[in-house]
Structures are given as C-alpha cells and as structure tokens.
Amino acid sequence: MTPRTALQLQSLVRPTGELVVSLAEVAVPEPGPNEVLVRIEASPLNPSDLGLLFGAADLTQLRATGTAGQPQVTAPVPENGMRAMAARIGEAMPVGNEGAGTVVAAGSSASAQALMGRTVAILGGGMYAQYRCVPVDQCLPLPEGASAADGASAFVNPLTALGMTETMRREGHTALVHTAAASNLGQMLNRICQKDGIALVNIVRRPEQVALLKDMGAEHVCDASTPDFMASLTDALTATGATIAFDAIGGGRVAGQILTCMEAAINRKAKNYSRYGSDVHKQVYVYGSLDMRPTEFVRNFGMTWSMGGWLLTPFLQKIGPVAAQALRQRVAAELTTTFKSHYAREISLSEALDPDVIAEYGRRATGAKFLINPSRG
Numbered sequence: 001m002t003p004r005t006a007l008q009l010q011s012l013v014r015p016t017g018e019l020v021v022s023l024a025e026v027a028v029p030e031p032g033p034n035e036v037l038v039r040i041e042a043s044p045l046n047p048s049d050l051g052l053l054f055g056a057a058d059l060t061q062l063r064a065t066g067t068a069g070q071p072q073v074t075a076p077v078p079e080n081g082m083r084a085m086a087a088r089i090g091e092a093m094p095v096g097n098e099g100a101g102t103v104v105a106a107g108s109s110a111s112a113q114a115l116m117g118r119t120v121a122i123l124g125g126g127m128y129a130q131y132r133c134v135p136v137d138q139c140l141p142l143p144e145g146a147s148a149a150d151g152a153s154a155f156v157n158p159l160t161a162l163g164m165t166e167t168m169r170r171e172g173h174t175a176l177v178h179t180a181a182a183s184n185l186g187q188m189l190n191r192i193c194q195k196d197g198i199a200l201v202n203i204v205r206r207p208e209q210v211a212l213l214k215d216m217g218a219e220h221v222c223d224a225s226t227p228d229f230m231a232s233l234t235d236a237l238t239a240t241g242a243t244i245a246f247d248a249i250g251g252g253r254v255a256g257q258i259l260t261c262m263e264a265a266i267n268r269k270a271k272n273y274s275r276y277g278s279d280v281h282k283q284v285y286v287y288g289s290l291d292m293r294p295t296e297f298v299r300n301f302g303m304t305w306s307m308g309g310w311l312l313t314p315f316l317q318k319i320g321p322v323a324a325q326a327l328r329q330r331v332a333a334e335l336t337t338t339f340k341s342h343y344a345r346e347i348s349l350s351e352a353l354d355p356d357v358i359a360e361y362g363r364r365a366t367g368a369k370f371l372i373n374p375s376r377g
Helices: 047-054 079-084 156-170 184-196 207-215 229-240 254-268 312-319 321-333 355-361
Strands: 005-013 018-027 035-044 072-076 098-106 119-123 131-135 139-141 175-179 199-204 220-223 244-247 250-252 282-286 291-295 305-309 345-347 370-372
Touching: 005 047, 018 047, 035 119, 098 131, 139 321, 156 175, 156 184, 156 244, 156 312, 156 321, 175 184, 175 254, 184 199, 184 207, 199 207, 199 229, 207 220, 220 229, 229 254, 244 254, 254 282, 254 305, 312 321, 355 370
Parallel strands: 175 199, 175 244, 199 220, 244 282, 250 291, 282 305, 345 370
Antiparallel strands: 005 018, 018 072, 035 098, 035 131, 035 370, 098 119, 119 139
8 A cells, every 4th residue: 555645855055155955744645647656775875966965065063863763864054055056945855866765656557557566666856755657658667576676776877887988988988987996987988998899997995905997807907095196097097098088086186087087198199209299189077076276287298188077867868768768778777787886875764864874874985885775664
C-alpha cells in the first residue's frame, strides 16, 4: 500500500543568511498516463548534489537544530555566498540528481505498465526522497539480477565518463587527461578507455592512488604531490599524444600545468620553432570544483589553447536524443562491469542530516562516496 505522504530531503537558504537542510513531509503523487511512481532505494551523494545541498554555507559552523523525529541542520552563509545564491533564497529545493528503486505504481500507458514491479534507474532531481514520480523516458530498466544500488549511479558518472571520450572524438583528439583520477568516475573512465583502446593520462594526488590505478591496469598515472610531477606528466603526454583534459579540481595550478606540459610534449617532436608556440590546439575542460580557489596558470604554452567549462546536461543536449540514447544503452549493457560504482557507506535520510556523517561525506574524499537509501530506517 503506497502511503499518502513521504519524506523528502530539502535545502533552503533563508533571507536572514542561513542554510537549513531538513526532512519535509510531502504528498506522494499519483502517476499520470505516461509516468511511474518509484520507491527510491538508492541514491548517490555526488559532488554536484553536495553543491546544491549545502551551497556556499560555512560547514565549519554547521549545527543540528532539529529533533530526533524531525532532524534538521543549519549553517550560516557568508555575504558573498548569499549573492551567489540569490536566485534560490526562500525556495525549499529537493536534492539528488539520480537514483534507483522499484516501480510501485504506473500510469495507464503501455510503456508505463511495462515497468510495473521493475527495478529502474531514474534521473530528474529530487531523488533524496522515499518516493519519486517520473516520466517513463527518464527510467532505465535495470538488467535481470541488478540491484537498486547497482543502478543508483547509472547516469551522472557513466554518462560523464562516456561524454569525455565522445567529446574527445568529436573535437578531433586521440587521447585524454583526467584529474582526480582515482575517484569512482576516474576508475570508470579507466575501464572505458582500456575497453575502447583510448590512451589515458591519470593525474592523482597521493601515492596510494597511483597504486590503485596501476592495479587496475592503468599505464600512465602521475602524482601531482611529487617533485617530478611536471616531468612525469610531460613524459606521459609525449607517449600518448593527449591534447584534451578534463579537470575535476578547478582551482589551483593543475589546469595550467596540464597546458604547459602539453606544449612541452608537442615541442619535443616539433621540427620548426615559432615564438607563438605550437599550432596544435590544446584544450582543458573544467567540470568540477574540488578546489574552490581561483584557477591559476602561467601563459607559457603558446597561443593555440582553450580553457572552459564542461557539463553533462548541455553536452547531451548538444549531441541530440539519438546519440544520448546510444550512450544510455551502453551503460545498461555494462552496468555491473564497466560502469560499476563502489560506495564507502550506505546511510538513511535521517543519517544524512547527522553533523558527524556530513563531516565524512562532505570531505568528498576519493573512494569515500556515500549512498543514501531513503527506504532505510
């Protein structure tokens, strides 16, 4: 029996300069003709979700302000953060880009009825909730035997990783570079590149992450914490010919260092000198903000280069529905192999509001992705 109301995690920025994250009781909707109602059983805490969940709030001053029955956390938002989030002030926002669960009610259309009782992965926001009503075309039926946890991350990381290799091909590059490469997404990208025969240069920040990726079969892994990082990166770029990079870090010097090393690698094989640098186009796309500092670079890589932003949704819109569906079909076919995700811990909705738990998943540490199970507890 489907309840009339259920819990949903919501993030609110008050005009007084406070962020409040709480569990709200919301109505459970009846699905329309071409919709299904999904009982959410798994939803990952992606970095993009944390950005909406906590915004620009100062989490060092986070405090529990609710009760055991109605947990809630509050944190102050600095003045510059309030300006950045002006468009969402006063609006309680549901959070969670993707998730998976069981279809418990379906609309009258044949396509909706065909999903009744199936385990599906879904995309569309508001997934940190016990129930979510979505159109049929936002559902990805999972293979026989796949669990909700298997399908919870079927969209953001897999399609982002595939989007990187697809962007590489469409823009005329033959190999690529990836930072924060020991992450769930980075490991997935390694499996894709190994399967598809694409040369990949991995940039990590700790020796144990080098070992992790090497054990997975990665050939080129550069540790940004070592004194010889620039030299080893230039060697890897020379070997692979990579001229496009996807940077999850954003702030600091890494994006500029990649461009510098790309130019150095190209010049190792150059036959002619030009004071304007090589004529090979070098591209860095920033797609994350693990480091919130300004992006710094020294323009010692010639004049043929670009640095810009890259996001999954605009990319999928750009390639069109047919190409996007082909990517989704590949994810479904390789869900428990190429696109398998790993989680450090599964938590309930109420545990997601525990300040100690927030401190853990808020670090965004490599290999420490959390999974919310709204049906738990």
